[in-house]
Amino acid sequence: MSRRREPVPFAFIAEADRFRSNVAPPPPERPSFREVAGRWLLGLTIVAALVGSLVVGTPALSPDHSVKTQQSQASQGR
Numbered sequence: 001m002s003r004r005r006e007p008v009p010f011a012f013i014a015e016a017d018r019f020r021s022n023v024a025p026p027p028p029e030r031p032s033f034r035e036v037a038g039r040w041l042l043g044l045t046i047v048a049a050l051v052g053s054l055v056v057g058t059p060a061l062s063p064d065h066s067v068k069t070q071q072s073q074a075s076q077g078r
Contacts, residue, residue, distance in 0.1 A: 031039075
């Protein structure tokens with residue numbers, strides 16, 4: 001492994017920590033009405049999709065009583 005022979009100037013790193021600019025960055029642009037409306041619409045779409053999947057998936061998670069009644073009726077008929 002080769003070592004660097006030239007000295008590394010660390011003074012610029014310490015100097016950069018102390019440096020403060022007197023030029024303020026420009027303020028961020030305010031989002032337009034269309035951008036805000038688009039974000040709300042996207043959020044509403046995501047929430048509606050989650051609620052819809054919960055509504056559609058809930059019956060699949062509930063115990064199915066109709067299978068037991070059909071089996072018990074078939075066994076009583078024999």
